[in-house]
Amino acid sequence: MKQFAKKIGYMLFAFFFYINRIFTRVNKHKVFCIMTHDSSMDSNVGMIIQEMKKQNPNYKFYYIKKEDTAEVKSGGKVNSFLEFFLVKPFHMATAGYIFLDNIFLPMSYLHFSSKTKVVQLWHGTGTIKKFGQDANEGNLKKLEYRANRTVTHLIVNAEGIREQYAGAFGVELDKVYAAGLPRTDILFNSKKQHNDRKVFYQQYPELKDKKIVLYAPTFRDEEVAKPKMELDLDAFINQLPDDLVCIIKLHPFVARHYAWTKEQQERYKGRVYNLSSYPDTNTLLLVADALITDYSSIIYEYCLREKPMIFYAYDLEAFESKGRGFYEPYEAFVPGMVAKTTDEVIEAIKLNIYEDKYDLERIEWFRDRHYQYFDGKSTERVFELISSNDK
Numbered sequence: 001m002k003q004f005a006k007k008i009g010y011m012l013f014a015f016f017f018y019i020n021r022i023f024t025r026v027n028k029h030k031v032f033c034i035m036t037h038d039s040s041m042d043s044n045v046g047m048i049i050q051e052m053k054k055q056n057p058n059y060k061f062y063y064i065k066k067e068d069t070a071e072v073k074s075g076g077k078v079n080s081f082l083e084f085f086l087v088k089p090f091h092m093a094t095a096g097y098i099f100l101d102n103i104f105l106p107m108s109y110l111h112f113s114s115k116t117k118v119v120q121l122w123h124g125t126g127t128i129k130k131f132g133q134d135a136n137e138g139n140l141k142k143l144e145y146r147a148n149r150t151v152t153h154l155i156v157n158a159e160g161i162r163e164q165y166a167g168a169f170g171v172e173l174d175k176v177y178a179a180g181l182p183r184t185d186i187l188f189n190s191k192k193q194h195n196d197r198k199v200f201y202q203q204y205p206e207l208k209d210k211k212i213v214l215y216a217p218t219f220r221d222e223e224v225a226k227p228k229m230e231l232d233l234d235a236f237i238n239q240l241p242d243d244l245v246c247i248i249k250l251h252p253f254v255a256r257h258y259a260w261t262k263e264q265q266e267r268y269k270g271r272v273y274n275l276s277s278y279p280d281t282n283t284l285l286l287v288a289d290a291l292i293t294d295y296s297s298i299i300y301e302y303c304l305r306e307k308p309m310i311f312y313a314y315d316l317e318a319f320e321s322k323g324r325g326f327y328e329p330y331e332a333f334v335p336g337m338v339a340k341t342t343d344e345v346i347e348a349i350k351l352n353i354y355e356d357k358y359d360l361e362r363i364e365w366f367r368d369r370h371y372q373y374f375d376g377k378s379t380e381r382v383f384e385l386i387s388s389n390d391k
Helices: 002-023 044-055 066-073 078-093 105-109 138-148 159-169 182-188 190-203 233-239 262-267 281-287 299-305 316-322 342-354 360-370 378-390
Strands: 027-035 060-065 095-100 117-120 153-155 211-215 244-248 272-274 290-293 309-312 337-339
Touching: 002 078, 002 105, 027 044, 027 078, 044 060, 044 095, 044 182, 044 378, 060 066, 060 078, 066 078, 078 095, 105 138, 117 378, 153 159, 153 378, 159 360, 182 299, 182 378, 190 281, 211 281, 211 342, 233 272, 233 342, 281 299, 290 299, 290 342, 299 309, 299 360, 309 342, 337 342
Parallel strands: 027 060, 027 095, 095 117, 117 153, 211 244, 211 290, 244 272, 290 309, 309 337
Antiparallel strands: none
């Protein structure tokens, strides 16, 4: 019944889209932004919006954000429903540019004008786990494939991953452009980094002279509603020096269900900070002396720091057999030590941070494979690419 309702929704969106396509012209200065993963101005789509506003004040922007789709799914206000199915199809049908940071399944029923550029920017810099056409099955896979057939430009970070992304999205290789992802420009902005660090230490002055380990595990589908903390925090504070603190940054899907109790706050005070709600993950990466993760794509940002990464893959065998699977053999691919227990994580921290023993060459290899540009100008390149025929 739920799937049937979704299909009706997609077709209703398409119906009003086609009415507008028939009777209304495409406006090359209209920009429609689908930001259902990250609606911030530091996201891939947000960075392009800022660049286009800077280049030409005539551009007009319209949006579908996560809260819009959530409102419709919840059967909320009538006005929200009408706007989603009447107004947004109009703007989409008449837009000269459509930018996405996610898959928008109603597009599986749409065909755009040849004057419209559909630019998939996605939301990840890279991925260990298989995704899209390489991981999904059944009707979802078919719908995603059809939606992705509308894409005219798929933007990736480096030449070496074009084929992987072409396969995951099911698009022709000549539609995949290694222009660099707009949101990575922030990672090369030294002025912003300095300011972000300054703000962080103003908020947490007690951490300024501490060594910081950031623990950022990926979300597991079966644990989203009931997340577990597999890292033994008691062992962490008891077996590691007092000058080391752990910052926890849980995935947003998980963080809303993870209760950080008053007892935990008192118990781990000064040693463990749950900053899952901290608004800017990049800032946490900037202050971290090491990263502990498992299968998260956060490593594609942190590798630029050239600092230690520890991979706490306590459920590796189960994740490989029951999960999506990996594009590469996990233990040979990840740029850091792999640990299966908290004790192994602790030993890795001692080696990596206190004895400075970690494989920098491996991190550099990983970085160079996934970054083609280090100039902080990817947003400009993407804009030049998509607007070149409009001048």
